[in-house]
Amino acid sequence: MAKFSPISGFPEWTPGQKMLEQELMAKIAAEFELAGFAPIETRAVEPLSVLTNKGDDKEIYLLNRLHDNADQPKEKSKEKEQLGLHFDLTVPFARYVVEHQHLLSFPFKRYQIQKVWRGERPQEGRFREFYQCDIDMVGAETLDVSADAEMAGVMLKVMRKLPLPQAILRINNRKVLQGFYQGLGIDRLTDTLRIVDKLAKIGPEAVADLLKEELGIDDKAVELILSLAKLQGGAEVIEQAKALGVEHELMTEGLEELSQVLALTEHLGGIEVDFSIARGLDYYTGTVYETTLVGHEHIGAVCSGGRYDNLAAGGKVPYPGVGISLGITRLLGYMFGRKLIEVETQSPTQVMILLNDAESRVKSFEVAERLRARGISADVYHTTQNFGKQLKGIQKRAIPYALFIEEDGYAVKELATGEQSKIDLDTWQPAPRERVQYKCNF
Template sequence: MARKASLSGYLELLPAERFAELHVLDTLREVFEAHGFSPLETRAVETVETLLQKGEIDQEIYAISRLQEEERSGREAKLALRFDNTVPFARYVTENAGHLAFPFRRYQIQKVWRGERPQAGRFREFSQADIDIVGDGALPFRCDVEIVVVMARALEALRIGDFTLRVNNRKLSEGFYRTIGLTNTPAALRVVDKLEKIGPLRVAEELRETAGASAEQAELALQLAQIRTSDCTFADKVRQLAGDRPADLLQQGLDELTELMSELNARVPGRAVADLSIARGLDYYTGTVVETVLHGHEDLGSICSGGRYESLASAGKRVFPGVGLSIGVTRLLSALISSGELASSRSVPTVVYVTLRSDDDWGPAQDVADQLRRRGISAEVALSAEKFGKQIKYADRRGIPYVWFTDELGRHEVKDIRSGSQESVDPSSWAPPTEDLTPQIIRKTEGL
C-alpha cells in the first residue's frame, strides 16, 4: 500500500496492489452475474433526511456543501455522502419501481464514506460489494437461501482462505424471547448482538437493565445464544430449551433456518454454521441474518454480513421486502495485502517492451507494438534510443517480462529477461505463455 498517507482513514494502493483489488472486484462481478444479478450504481450524494432513516449513525455522516455556498433556502434539502449502499438502493427502488421487474436482483460495488475514527480495518472511505433481491409486496424465502449460497460461492471464488458463514433467524430469536415472556424483543436482540464484545455476564446484566428481563429469562436468552451447530440439530436444542410452549414465530424461524442450513450444506458444504448468537443490531432485519468470519483474520470482525428486511423500502402502501448481503471489500483487501496473502505478480500490464536502435525507429517500433496489441498483447515502446543495456534495465525495473529487438534488416527477436532466453520471432504470430498475458494474482498459501 502507498506508504505515506497525508490523510488517515483513506486507503491508496500501489499499482500491483490495485491489480489485486481489480481481481477481487472482477471475480465478485463474474459470480454475481453468473447468478443473474444486474449491475447498479447509485449517486454518491443523498439527502440527509434519506440517510437518517437508518437512525443510529447520524454522527458518522459526512454532510457536503460548496465552499462559497450562499444561505440555503428553506426548501433546499441538505446533502451528504452515502454511508452504505443499502439506503440509497432502497430510495432507488421506490423511485424506479415502474421500470423494474420484480423480484429485482442487483449487485452494487461502490465507495461509501463514514466519519469513523481511523484504525486497523476501519476507513473513512471504503468500497462495499452488495447483492440484494427485492420483491414487490412479497418475496419467497427461497431468495434468502439463494443469496447466501451466491455469497458463499463468491467468497470461495476469491480463494482468500477458509471462512465460515454464521447464520441465524431473527424470527427464531424473537419468537423464543416471546415464548419465555420477554416482551421487549428489539432491546433484547440489540443486547445479545454484543455478546462477543462484552461477554455473557455483561449481556445478562444489560438484558435485565434495558430489556426488562428477569434473571431466569436472561439465563435462557444466553443459553439460546450459545447454541451452535453445523447441521440442523440446533432445532431440537431450541425446542428443548423453549419447553412445550413455543410461539408460532419461533416455529417459523426454526423452519426457515432449517431450510437454509439444509441447502447450504448441500450446495456449499462446510461453509455455514447455525449460530444463534447472531442478531445484527439494526432493527430493520426481520428474518435471516448472516455474519462471516475469515479464519486467521478474526480481528477483522465480520467480512460479509446482512439479512432479510421486510419494509426497508416502501412507497405509500406499496412495500418492497428484500434480502441482501454486503462485503467490506476495502477492509478485507487491506488485511490480505498487508499480510502478504494477496498480491500481484507485476505492477504493469505491459508484456513486451519494444526497444529502439535509433530514434528514427520509433514509428516502425510502434507498428510492431500495434501488431501485438491487436492480438491482446500489451506492449510499450521505448521513448528514446538509449543503450540496449539501459533499455533492458528499465523494462526489468518496471517488471515487464519481455524485451523486443528489431535489427537493421527488419528481423525480430524477443528476450525473456527473467530467464535470459532469446529467440527469433514474427510480430504477427508470436505470443507469450498465457500466464504472462496479464498480471497474475499470488496467494501466500498457493503461489502463482
C-alpha cells in the first residue's frame, strides 16, 4: 500500500469534524442573512496585479499550467496576465463590485463563505488553505460610519452563537494613527504602521528599536507612539489619547469616528478601543477590527477587518466599504488540536437497519427509503453477521438507533440505553437531538 506524507497547512477533518464545520458555517450564514447580507461567491483566481495592488505578494500562490498551454498556437500560448489564488475575500469582492456595479443596489451588503489560500508558514491555528466567513458593506460615493458599527455588532453576535470562549472585539481607527504620526512630523506613515502592527508579536522594545533604526524616529516621538499604543478600554481612552498632546485634523476625525462606533455598539458589550491595532494591509483607511478569545490570546486575532475607502476603485464612482472576516478553519483547527472541542458524532446516520440474512437486503433497502422519505437519515448494515457483531459495528460509529426487521413488524433499539421496543415504521421518530454531538472543554 502506498504511503502518503501529510502536507502541512492543508487541514483534513474527520467526518464528524467536517459535519461540525458545515453546521457552524450554516449558523454563520443564517446570522448574516438575518442582518440583511446577501450571499455571493467569487472566482478562486485573480490577476496578479489585482492581488498585489494593496496586498502582500509573498503570501500568494501563483497558478501555472503544467504544459504551459502547449496545445495552443504559439502566439496565444501566454496568458494575458499571471493569475494567483486569492489570499482573502476582500480584494476579489472589491473587484466584483466594480465589475458588476450595474447589477447591484447600493449600499450593497454581502456575505461570502469561501476558501482562500496563503503561502505562509503553517503553525498552530494558521493554515495555507482555509475557509473565511466575510461580511462587507459597500456604498456608492459615500458610506456612513454607522456601517462600521454594524460590522462589529453582527460579527460579535455571530461569535456568541458559536462554541467558543468569550470573544473581545477590539477596534481602532487608522486615521487616529496616521494623524498622530503626522502630528509628530513623521512622513513614512505606511512603514510606521507596519512596524507598530508587530507590537503583539515582538513587544514594545523591539518595535522601538525598529522605529529608531529603520525610520530614524527620535526618542521622544517613539515614546509617544508607544504611549498611544498602550491605551486600551472604553470611551475614556479617547480622552486619554487627546491628553498626549499631539494634534492633527486627521487624528481628530478618527477619534470622532471611534466615538460614534462605540456609542452605536455600547449596548452589546464586548467591544473596546485598542490603539495598538494597526492591521498590516495597506487598503485600510479608517476603522480596523481585531478579535481575540479570552484566555487564548496567544493565537492572535481570529476575526479581523476594517474600513477601505479606496480599494473598490476603477469606475466613475468611488465605492467605499467596510468588512470583517472570521477565520472558521483557523478557529476549529486550534479548538480540535487542543481538544477544546471533541466531536462525538461520526456519521449523519440516525438509524442503522440490521440484516437478518442476505435475502433480507431488498426489504432493508425498502425500509431505509421509507424512513428517508420522512426525513430520517437511515442506512443498511454493510454485511450479514450475527446481530451482536452488527450492533458492535453500529456502536463504534456512534449511530444512536438500530432497527430490526421482524416477522410481525419492526423494532428499534436505542444504543445509549439498551432499550428496545416495537414501532410503527410510518410514525416512529428518533428522539430530538443535535445533528452533531460534541462537548466543549473550556
